[in-house]
Amino acid sequence: MARILIVEDELKIARFLELELKHEGYDVIITGDGRQGLEKALNDDVDLVILDIMLPGINGIEVCRRIRHESQVPIIMLTAKDDVSDKVAGLDTGADDYMTKPFAIEELLARIRVALNRKQNKKEPKPTTLQIKKLKLNLASHSAYYGDDELTLTKKEYELLEYMIKNKNIVLSREQMLNNVWDYEYFGDTNVVDVYIRYLRQKIDEKYGIHLISTVRGVGYIIKDNDQ
Numbered sequence: 456m457a458r459i460l461i462v463e464d465e466l467k468i469a470r471f472l473e474l475e476l477k478h479e480g481y482d483v484i485i486t487g488d489g490r491q492g493l494e495k496a497l498n499d500d501v502d503l504v505i506l507d508i509m510l511p512g513i514n515g516i517e518v519c520r521r522i523r524h525e526s527q528v529p530i531i532m533l534t535a536k537d538d539v540s541d542k543v544a545g546l547d548t549g550a551d552d553y554m555t556k557p558f559a560i561e562e563l564l565a566r567i568r569v570a571l572n573r574k575q576n577k578k579e580p581k582p583t584t585l586q587i588k589k590l591k592l593n594l595a596s597h598s599a600y601y602g603d604d605e606l607t608l609t610k611k612e613y614e615l616l617e618y619m620i621k622n623k624n625i626v627l628s629r630e631q632m633l634n635n636v637w638d639y640e641y642f643g644d645t646n647v648v649d650v651y652i653r654y655l656r657q658k659i660d661e662k663y664g665i666h667l668i669s670t671v672r673g674v675g676y677i678i679k680d681n682d683q
């Protein structure tokens with residue numbers, strides 16, 4: 456069963472959480488001190504941290520920030536008041552979720568289940584980015600960057616670029632690109648590929664003065680890792 460660390464200095468709340476979580480079958484560790492919480496989060500093999508913000512020692516925001524330097528353990532922050540800046544700070548430092556006190560225990564239990572499931576699914580991470588030279592694709596958010604610049608690509612432009620980068624160093628025919636990136640309504644109309652290649656070149660090659668997409672006469676297009 457999952458082991459949950461509660462970092463909360465208000466004894467009544469800490470005890471209440473302990474009872475409820477144990478009742479659900481979780482293994483529970485409690486501390487009321489920020490510094491100890493940090494240490495336990497990093498060393499006690501915990502699966503999830505419930506972290507209050509107002510704590511003696513180090514406050515919860517700082518504890519969260521320091522945990523994130525070393526660990527991706529799910530963190531649910533507790534905020535005493537409905538303080539938006541606390542929530543923003545908590546999520547900015549890498550908390551997965553937050554709850555405002557007073558909270559309904561059922562809601563917290565549901566969020567714990569979600570966070571633990573997410574952690575389970577993350578165990579075999581799929582690659583989430585692709586990079587070629589200074590061009591980087593975020594496969595999760597479908598966004599593309601050149602250096603720190605975010606490119607403004609349409610959905611199809613992004614999909615075409617992703618397809619080409621996944622198949623880098625391979626000459627792709629217009630038919631291949633059409634079949635893999637477009638829906639059937641464009642069946643046979645390979646002109647659409649040329650149009651989108653032109654868009655991508657305007658937004659990347661021309662804009663940044665690089666040579667990303669090469670034409671292979673009579674065959675199709677290619678994106679190469681490194682220009683020879």
Ligand code: CA
Nearest residue numbers: 464507509510
């Ligand atoms: Ca507190």
